[in-house]
Amino acid sequence: MSKNSYYVTTPIYYVNDVPHIGHAYSTIIADMLARYKRLSGYDVLFLTGTDEHGQKVEKAARERGRTPQQHCDLMVGPFKDLWEKLDISYDDFIRTTQERHIMVVQAIFQKLFDRGDIYKGFYEGWYCIHEETFYPESQLAEGCCPECGRPVEWLREESYYFRSSKYQDQLLQYIKDNPGFIKPDFRRNEVVSFIEGGVQDISVSRTTFKWGIPVPFDPDHVIYVWFDALINYLTGVGFLQDEEKTAKFWPADIHIIGKDIVRFHCVIWPMMLLSLGLPLPKQVLAHGFWMLGGAKMSKSTGVVVDPNRLIEEFGADSVRYFLLREIAVGLDGEFTQDALIRRLNGDLANDLGNLIHRTVAMMMKYFDGDIPEAGGLGPLEVSLKEEALGLQQVVDESINKTDIREALVQVWRVIGRANKYIDEAAPWALAREGQSEKLKTVMRTLLETIRVIAVLISPVMPETAEKIWDQLGQANFTSVTIEDSKRWDMLAPGTSVKKAAPLFPRIELKIGES
Ligand code: ME8
16 A cells, blocks of 8 residues: 655755755754654655745856856755755755756646736736745835835836636635644734635736746746745646656645745745645645844844754754754744754753663663563653653644644653653662662663653654664664554663764853854
8 A cells, every 4th residue: 555645845955055054944944844754654755945946046057157057056055055054855856946846836837827827918017036926015014025124116018917816715714614724823823814815817927037937929028036936846846747756746735935935835825726626725724934133034034043053053953953943933033042052951961861771771770771671660751651651642733733843842841751750769779778670670660661761753863863772772772663653662672882982062151142
């Protein structure tokens, strides 16, 4: 029987500059979901990539004395490097300048034109080059772009239009019938009010610059960068290239995006799909922004945190954990290095690190590392075992609600419980009193709990999970599945734990640093 499929995407990032923590955040959420679903036996397609067309990229290239293509080829590097450093397990990396994508975009444009959903007209209005968007006069902020505050230009150009207005009622009905489509709920309400306010046909071609995919039947026009970019999600599943793959992975299970691009993903994209007669994605999850000193972190303002520096200093897993644990997915969060260090010292070094360190040290001391069999479980052991074996279900429920933070809170609840169990069971007293059978049971209970925890943190902290696996003396980490977190007494007989350097050394907090 074929496995269940799961298709998860990130936004494709503009190559006008290098990635910052905000981009890393979207990608880490997607990676965590991809890893969790793989662990749960799904056949996963995880797509990320870069958005390389449009006036903004053309301008960035010109300013650096490069051709747009040279610029894109250079700027893809920092994204791929960062994803490697962050252990991002993407299956495919799409670039919108690839032939496969150009073919799909042109074919879709033609198809929508042929069925009368794209038509030719004129566009005039206030345009912000930076945001690649026209704004109605009423939306301007003191005559400037409402998004980035830059001056806007009055543009009049011949343009092709997409008949979005035609799909307004159908989309509204879909959103109402599928409450899980747009998450969080408050974003869905915003989208519903926006659509109810009336959706205009949108301009989907430009003649004022060249860096884009040409309209197949009118090469003076290049296709609007957002029309081009959204289609990446179809190119990535082999649309018009590989029927079997498309049938398997479309519709997407989840598009991870930031709150800034909700309208594109929850209004325009579904309308394009309705026009194509394709099913809509099952879910669009809009996360909040990471802020720095109260301002949105953004490439164009230079208010950024370089993830490379954080990874070098604190390690990829700490950064991944912090970003997923610190804020609930839909909300904004202020990024400070102090907060990261507090999580590292508290949750990682004190709670998780200590649990493993203490357990391994006692194993060395009492059993030379050899993993013992458990005898009969007492009430404390039964209670910890129940909590550990019940954890997967709670984590699963949280993840399926895309409440990743809650999933982590639940794992840390059991870590806390296990630390408390050490104090309650007092293995040192058992050793002193020569109660060796009871001591074996206590140590085995701790080791099994740690094993369960290692499985369940692996989507968030893959490197740490593997190190823990190794310290438990277990092999074949890559063949671990979610089932291993639901079973007890899985540590292979005759294996021994290994002593290793602490997983998370404590970091000194320098006052005033952020
Ligand atoms: O919008 N906090 O690309 P982009 C959290 N190419 N997330 C942030 C962030 C912040 N401060 N800043 C950016 C584009 N992001 C288009 C997308 S998709 C078909 C085309 C994240 O390079 C967030 O996910 O500007 C946001 O949606 C994405 O980066 C935008 O990246």
